[in-house]
Structure formats: structure tokens, C-alpha cells
Amino acid sequence: MVESNVNQSQSSQARVKEHLRRPKEPILIIEDKKENQVLLEAICKRIGMDADVAEDGKIALEMAAKRPYSLYLVDLMMPVLDGKSFIREQKKLEPNAVFMIQTAIDQIDEIIEIMKMGVYDYLLKPLHVEIVADRLEKALEYVYLKRMESLLVDEESKELKSQLEWLNYKESHRKTNEVNSELHSILNLKTTLMQGSGLGAISTIIDSIQQMKVDLGKDYSINKEFWDLLYENHEHNIAMMSGLDLAVDLIQNNTNLVRTKSEDLLGLLPSLVESFRDEIIERELKVNLPVVKQSVFLDLDLESMKVAIHEIFTNGLKYSKRKSHFDVFVTFVDGYFCLSAKNNIIDDEYAKQLAQSEKKLIEPFFRIHPPVESFYSKEKFSLGLGLTMVDFILHRHNGMFFIRNAIDHTTEVKADCIIAEVFLPIQNEK
Incomplete structure (x- = not known):
């Protein structure tokens, strides 16, 4: 009963x-x-x-x-x-x-x-x-x-103009700000390496073992708990190095753009969602994928776009509020095919920083949230490089990527959310 x-x-x-x-x-x-x-x-x-x-x-x-x-x-x-x-x-x-x-x-x-x-x-x-x-x-x-999709079309049109202005501004100031940009990247990397698992945790554990050596003299043994922590963080470091290798490969290799139907890109989504099945079940999330009747042609390197969308899904799902929805939409705005992913924000201290920092999210090594340990095995990139690589991949596609705060006004109860948006230029059939 x-x-x-x-x-x-x-x-x-x-x-x-x-x-x-x-x-x-x-x-x-x-x-x-x-x-x-x-x-x-x-x-x-x-x-x-x-x-x-x-x-x-x-x-x-x-x-x-x-x-x-x-x-x-x-x-x-x-x-x-x-x-x-x-x-x-x-x-x-x-x-x-x-x-x-x-x-x-x-x-x-x-x-x-x-x-x-x-x-x-x-x-x-x-x-x-x-x-x-x-x-x-x-x-x-x-x-x-349907209402959210309609709202996105209006907002995306404004965001597209804003993003173009922002890109022009960044390009005009790139030369004068090179030193500051490099300094920010270094500071971001330092923060990331000392945050969560990986090098920061290993340094702490080794310091503890060194103190044991000082206290016990030459006849000391490493506690099993310390060794397990060392090995666990060693695996995190391997994942970091793997992510750096992938980033270098993407940067150094040519992007092979092929005229492709948009449904081929959308066909990647179900298997990408399936790859996060355990995490989705554990967080009790509901994923809604788009049903799109309109077909357009895009110039795509499907393998690198799959990496980009995987990262967008990783970022959205790991920071989704428990028992909420992860919604994916397709819209067509000013000659662009737009793929948007929306997740509800976890209401914590980190969320309050997003509004002021949304444009920094694609900077190398920048992060607001600490790493989410349960997702580290699914992350293709670490060190705060994921969204940077999404931005890079979209640039190679002559497209744009941005991620922004939004408020869902489509229902009586307003909700804070994050929307990640991929813009790809629509091409002629030939």
C-alpha cells in the first residue's frame, strides 16, 4: 500500500x-x-x-x-x-x-x-x-x-545579426588584442587543470603520499585508496590527452565539404542520443528530436559535424536540470539551416555567471562549471576545449556557432534555459 x-x-x-x-x-x-x-x-x-x-x-x-x-x-x-x-x-x-x-x-x-x-x-x-x-x-x-520553434525563428534572426556584428568586431580588434587573448587562454588552462579530476587531483594525492614518506621514513607503503585515486585520475589524464590529440587532428587536417542533403545530417541525431542512453536515464531526461519535412542542401564534412553535434549534446545533457527536457529544433533563417539544442539550466551559483560570460564559452580552455565526472568518459574533448572546437568546425563549414542564455516564454511558467545554435549556409542543389 x-x-x-x-x-x-x-x-x-x-x-x-x-x-x-x-x-x-x-x-x-x-x-x-x-x-x-x-x-x-x-x-x-x-x-x-x-x-x-x-x-x-x-x-x-x-x-x-x-x-x-x-x-x-x-x-x-x-x-x-x-x-x-x-x-x-x-x-x-x-x-x-x-x-x-x-x-x-x-x-x-x-x-x-x-x-x-x-x-x-x-x-x-x-x-x-x-x-x-x-x-x-x-x-x-x-x-x-511548435511554439518554441516559432519563437526560435524570431530570436535566431536577431542573434544571427548580432553574431555577425560580433565577428566583425572580433576581427577588427584581433591584431591589437593578441597578447590579451593568449594571456586569457593561459589563465583559463591553469584554472581548468587545477579544477576537478586530472592533474590537479594527482598533484594533491602525490603531496599526501610525500607527506607519508616524510612521516614514516623509508619504510612506507602506499595506501590502496591513494593508488585507486591515482589510477582513476590517470584515466582522466589519458582522456585529456586523447581530446587534445583529436583537437590537433581536426585543426591540422583538411575539412572535405561535400554537397549533402540536410536529412543526412539529421540522420545522425538518433544514434548520438542513443550513445547517451545511460546518462539520460540516470538524470530522467526526456529528449525531443525534430521532425523536419523540408529538405535543403548543405556543404558538409559529416564526420567533423558529427563530432560537433556530439559535443553540443554532451554540453547540453550534462548541464541539464534533472527530470527536464532536452529539445532539438530545426529552423530556416535568412538563408541558413539552423540546428538548435535547448536545455533547462540547473539553478546554482554557476548559472548566475552565464549571462555575463556566454560569449566567452567558445574561448579555448574557458569553463564556468567544474567538470561533470559522470560524463568524462563520453567527452571527446576536455580542458574546456569542446565548444571551442564546435566553433572551429562551424568556421570550416562557412557557418557559425553560438550558445546563449534564453527564457522560455511559451508557457505560463517561465524557465531559464541555454540554447546552442549551429548555423549552416543553405546551398543550391548543384
Whole structure:
């Protein structure tokens, strides 16, 4: 009984967290039969959503003109104005609206025709409570992601202009600031080497062993605990050296750009996510990958881009708030293909430094957070070089990379987040 109550409590907490990503506007149920109206209202209430009811498409258009709705749940067969007609008219006024239809027609051709109108999903009558509740939950998550994608397009356009200005500024000041740049890199490296596992920890352990030698004289033995720590940190150092070797290889080798369809790049994402399966499960994260219908051509070196995206995923996942979402979006902005990864920020002292330091994150050896030990085996780079190499790889692709703070305004509860963005110029087919 206690275990059951605990499970119910955990399930309830999970639902509350999901509701933070819910749109605040109610669902509009468009249905002429009273019994279905009552059933659908009850299901909406069960999943924690308010709902209004319209008896036909004409009334629904009038209601939608007076207030916004998060989702339209539309019956196909209605008097006055049927479901198809309502969807066509509402799309003219609200192109990004999300529709779910309910129908008793179980014919593939008819359903395909309806889905071509841009409908998100359909429900077959008679309606089953669990199925409807599950589909509505998924639809509301889709509404959230769609709105976030739309918001990103606007923000990315501004950020793109800002980034171009920043790059021009950096180039104009590069010569005069070479000494300062080198000094900052050295200071960053010193901080990184003395932070977390690796050389800093080894120095501390060796100092402790040396003190034992002084205290015990020539007949001393190394404690097993010390040796285990030494070996563990030796492995960290090997990983550091491996990351430096990879960085040198990327810098010294030519980048072979090949005209490639964007879906080939996106095809890398599922396996990259799968490589972090254990970490995602341990942190109870939910990863949402993009579904993109538009295809464009990009000049890509897929192997080095895979390294760049792996680093972006590493950075986003290891600093994600526990039991949160890691969302990946694709947008098209001013002639660029943009791949964005968004994670919620862990609310700690380090997060407060991000706003002032976001442009420094791609500097060599710079880091705000200390290393995350549970991720060190997954990191291709260490020493604070990861985002530097992402920036380098994107430069080789004639693209841009930047990482910035943002506030998620798409839901009633605002959330601080980090967005990492890759911009690649769209090419002609040949």
C-alpha cells in the first residue's frame, strides 16, 4: 500500500512537471453531440486542461475570434459548418493552429485527405478515454514544441545579426588584442587543470603520499585508496590527452565539404542520443528530436559535424536540470539551416555567471562549471576545449556557432534555459 502511494505520488509529480510545458490557453472542443461534449470535457479536466465547447464550426469560428486556444478538437460531421470547412477557415486566420479531428469514418483515403490539410492527429469513434487522454497529452507537447520553434525563428534572426556584428568586431580588434587573448587562454588552462579530476587531483594525492614518506621514513607503503585515486585520475589524464590529440587532428587536417542533403545530417541525431542512453536515464531526461519535412542542401564534412553535434549534446545533457527536457529544433533563417539544442539550466551559483560570460564559452580552455565526472568518459574533448572546437568546425563549414542564455516564454511558467545554435549556409542543389 505504501509503495502504491509512493508510485502515485511520483506519477503525480511527473504530471505536474509536464504541465509546466503546457500552453495556458484552453482547448476548444467542436462537437454537436451532447454526450461526446461531456466526455471530452471530462477527459480535458482529467489531464489538467480547461476546455470550451462549440456546437458547430460557425460558433467555433466566432469563439476563436474572441480568445486564443491551444488546440482545436474537431468533429468532422456537424450541422451549419462541418469540421473540414472550419479547419480551412481557421487556418486562414491562424496558420500555425494545431487541429485534432474525431471521426467515425475509418477509411484510409478519407483520413489521408484530412491529414493533408495539416491536421496533427485523428481519433476514431467511439472514443476511448485512455486513448483520447494519451493523444491529447502528445498534442499539447507538440503545441509547446511548435511554439518554441516559432519563437526560435524570431530570436535566431536577431542573434544571427548580432553574431555577425560580433565577428566583425572580433576581427577588427584581433591584431591589437593578441597578447590579451593568449594571456586569457593561459589563465583559463591553469584554472581548468587545477579544477576537478586530472592533474590537479594527482598533484594533491602525490603531496599526501610525500607527506607519508616524510612521516614514516623509508619504510612506507602506499595506501590502496591513494593508488585507486591515482589510477582513476590517470584515466582522466589519458582522456585529456586523447581530446587534445583529436583537437590537433581536426585543426591540422583538411575539412572535405561535400554537397549533402540536410536529412543526412539529421540522420545522425538518433544514434548520438542513443550513445547517451545511460546518462539520460540516470538524470530522467526526456529528449525531443525534430521532425523536419523540408529538405535543403548543405556543404558538409559529416564526420567533423558529427563530432560537433556530439559535443553540443554532451554540453547540453550534462548541464541539464534533472527530470527536464532536452529539445532539438530545426529552423530556416535568412538563408541558413539552423540546428538548435535547448536545455533547462540547473539553478546554482554557476548559472548566475552565464549571462555575463556566454560569449566567452567558445574561448579555448574557458569553463564556468567544474567538470561533470559522470560524463568524462563520453567527452571527446576536455580542458574546456569542446565548444571551442564546435566553433572551429562551424568556421570550416562557412557557418557559425553560438550558445546563449534564453527564457522560455511559451508557457505560463517561465524557465531559464541555454540554447546552442549551429548555423549552416543553405546551398543550391548543384
